[in-house]
Structure formats: structure tokens, C-alpha cells
Amino acid sequence: xxxxxxxxxxxxxxxxxxxxxxxxxxxxxxxxxxxxxxxxxxxxxxxxxxxxxxxxxxxxxxxxxxxxxxxxxxxxxxxxxxxxxxxxxxxxxxxxxxxxxxxxxxxxxxxxxxxxxxxxxxxxxxxxxxxxxxxxxxxxxxxxxxxxxxxxxxxxxxxxxxxxxxxxxxxxxxxxxxxxxxxxxxxxxxxxxxxxxxxxxxxxxxxxxxxxxxxxxxxxxxxxxxxxxxxxxxxxxxxxxxxxxxxxxxxxxxxxxxxxxxxxxxxxxxxxxxxxxxxxxxxxxxxxxxxxxxxxxxxxxxxxxxxxxxxxxxxxxxxxxxxxxxxxxxxxxxxxxx
Ligand code: ADP
Ligand code: MG
Numbered sequence: 001x002x003x004x005x006x007x008x009x010x011x012x013x014x015x016x017x018x019x020x021x022x023x024x025x026x027x028x029x030x031x032x033x034x035x036x037x038x039x040x041x042x043x044x045x046x047x048x049x050x051x052x053x054x055x056x057x058x059x060x061x062x063x064x065x066x067x068x069x070x071x072x073x074x075x076x077x078x079x080x081x082x083x084x085x086x087x088x089x090x091x092x093x094x095x096x097x098x099x100x101x102x103x104x105x106x107x108x109x110x111x112x113x114x115x116x117x118x119x120x121x122x123x124x125x126x127x128x129x130x131x132x133x134x135x136x137x138x139x140x141x142x143x144x145x146x147x148x149x150x151x152x153x154x155x156x157x158x159x160x161x162x163x164x165x166x167x168x169x170x171x172x173x174x175x176x177x178x179x180x181x182x183x184x185x186x187x188x189x190x191x192x193x194x195x196x197x198x199x200x201x202x203x204x205x206x207x208x209x210x211x212x213x214x215x216x217x218x219x220x221x222x223x224x225x226x227x228x229x230x231x232x233x234x235x236x237x238x239x240x241x242x243x244x245x246x247x248x249x250x251x252x253x254x255x256x257x258x259x260x261x262x263x264x265x266x267x268x269x270x271x272x273x274x275x276x277x278x279x280x281x282x283x284x285x286x287x288x289x290x291x292x293x294x295x296x297x298x299x300x301x302x303x304x305x306x307x308x309x310x311x312x313x314x315x316x317x318x319x320x321x322x323x324x325x326x327x328x329x330x331x332x333x334x335x336x337x338x
Pocket of ligand 2: 177178179245246247289290291292293294295
């Protein structure tokens with residue numbers, strides 16, 4: 001069975017690629033390439049726009065290579081990964097990690113601060129207790145209470161000089177599932193640019209990063225999925241040098257007695273967060289979009305939207321628990337409705 005590391009195969013947002021049919025004045029039109037592979041427990045699809053066929057191929061190779069490299073560092077399903085080793089040494093000793101792992105954890109702590117702890121990478125023990133994808137169990141109240149002292153992101157110790165991470169309490173576990181795909185999309189975009197791509201999209205399920213544009217088009221068109229109508233979109237938007245990321249309760253969940261139990265947990269109650277059906281965030285960086293979508297899903301529509309309006313270069317579409325949609329002020333004129 002495919003091990004789910006991050007999240008759903010079906011993303012909350014999807015790229016709609018329209019063939020570039022505009023007139024291109026240069027003698028050699030750019031080459032558009034597209035390829036998809038499974039990584040990080042999800043479908044990763046890369047589109048590239050490059051000056052030549054060889055560069056198109058090389059840039060897609062570079063993007064996938066970067067995603068695979070990060071998976072080896074960050075996956076909790078890979079025992080030799082930095083994150084697995086940090087978790088295994090909890091309560092014992094600091095672990096030396098690579099610069100990317102250090103960066104993901106530092107950015108995660110920053111997102112935790114912004115979202116009042118709604119985003120919490122110390123959530124690992126609760127994610128395991130629920131095991132929404134594999135075991136689909138409902139942990140008892142007592143069991144969840146016993147985990148509470150472990151879900152403390154402020155206890156995570158990062159030493160930037162020694163490049164170490166230390167989880168001071170035995171049983172603590174970090175889980176970067178809520179931010180890792182957005183981070184990987186950022187890094188893959190950089191790798192593609194370095195390999196010569198002039199435009200591209202990296203989509204790890206619903207975590208998408210775009211740069212440049214398709215020949216003859218304005219950026220890349222992306223659809224935001226309806227959280228309760230399979231295959232339907234609530235809106236589409238053109239992305240240009242931006243990332244978009246959706247956290248939803250409709251991808252990884254199970255139902256028991258008419259109640260939906262999904263994979264985004266409220267770090268206080270240690271139960272599935274109940275205030276939203278989906279949160280889509282647009283930001284310059286995928287790391288920010290992905291970290292914030294999860295954190296805002298927990299915070300809920302009012303506090304979540306207030307945060308988005310305070311932050312520069314961050315926009316959002318929030319669909320609350322009753323299916324009501326709110327759109328941030330900077331996004332209203334950019335969305336197209338079906
Ligand atoms: P997706 O992975 O579908 O893009 P998210 O970005 O919201 O959706 O990530 C959900 C994942 O984040 C969960 O599967 C779990 O690993 C982790 N997670 C769950 N609750 C939280 C939380 N409150 N803070 C940080 N990470 C979380
Ligand atoms: Mg997220």
C-alpha cells in the first residue's frame with residue numbers, strides 16, 4: 001500500500017492548463033513540457049516552459065529530483081530522514097540536521113506564532129493516535145488528554161549555530177505534513193529556474209507554486225475545489241509568481257455515526273478542527289501558503305481572515321463549517337466564478 005506521508009492524492013486546488021495559442025513573435029517558440037510522478041505520498045505534477053526541449057526536460061528532472069531529495073530529509077515514513085531521527089531522539093539529545101530541515105522547522109515555528117498555535121508541528125503524537133488514513137480510530141478522551149503535554153511547539157529547541165533540533169520530552173514528535181509540500185514546491189521551483197526554465201508550475205496535490213507564464217497566457221489558471229461537490233469548482237484564478245495551497249476536511253477523512261473525522265487537528269482539543277470546510281491561501285511562498293492554510297483552518301473564518309488582512313502579500317478564500325465563503329479584499333477582483 002502506498003504510505004501516505006502528506007496528504008490527499010486529490011488536491012484542494014488544481015491547475016487548469018490551457019494550450020498556449022497566442023501568437024509568439026520570437027522565431028523559436030518556448031517549449032511546454034508536463035510530467036507527473038508519485039512522491040511524498042501524493043501526485044506531483046510539473047509543467048515547465050523552457051527555451052528548448054532539452055532545457056524543458058532538464059528543468060523537470062531538476063524539479064522532481066528536488067522533491068525526492070526533500071522527501072528523504074523530511075518524511076516521517078523514512079526512518080533515516082532528519083525528522084525521523086529528531087523524533088527518535090526526543091527526550092534524549094539534539095540531532096544535527098540539514099539546512100532544509102532546519103529551515104522548515106524554523107518557518108513552522110514562525111507560522112505557529114502567526115496563527116496563535118493553530119499551526120503546530122508538535123502535533124505528531126495526536127496525528128498518530130488518530131491515524132485518519134490507516135487505522136481510522138477514534139482515540140478516547142483520556143488518551144488524548146495524556147498526549148497534551150507533548151503537543152508543545154514552544155518547547156522545540158532549534159540551535160541555528162550547531163544546526164541541531166531537540167525535542168526535550170520523550171514521546172514528542174514533529175510532523176511537517178501541514179507545511180512540507182508547500183516548502184517542497186518552493187524549492188522545486190528554484191531548482192527548475194536554475195536549470196533554465198522560464199516558467200513553470202509545481203503541484204503537489206493541492207499545494208501549487210507557479211512562476212512565469214504559459215506562452216501567450218497570463219500566468220497559470222488554477223481552480224479552487226468545492227469542498228462538498230466532487231469535481232466542482234468554487235472559483236478560478238490566474239497565478240503569477242505565487243503559490244496557492246488548500247487545507248480541506250474532504251480529502252483525508254472517515255465517517256462514523258454521521259460525523260466526519262478528518263486530518264487537520266485542533267492542537268488544543270486534539271480533535272479534528274471544526275470551524276472550516278476548506279481554507280485556500282495565496283502567498284508569494286508555498287511555505288507560507290501551506291503553513292497558513294492549516295493554521296487558519298484551525299483558527300476559523302473570523303480570526304483567520306483578520307490575520308490574512310493584516311499580512312502583506314497573503315490572500316485567502318475561506319469556506320466555513322456551513323459552506324459560506326469569504327474572500328480576502330485583495331482577491332475579490334481576481335477571482336472568476338463558474
Ligand atoms: P494537505 O496536506 O491536504 O495539503 P494540510 O496542509 O492542512 O493539508 O496538512 C494536513 C496535515 O498536517 C495532516 O495530515 C497532519 O500531518 C498535519 N497537521 C494536522 N493538524 C495540524 C496542525 N494543527 N498543525 C500543523 N500540522 C497539522
Ligand atoms: Mg498546510
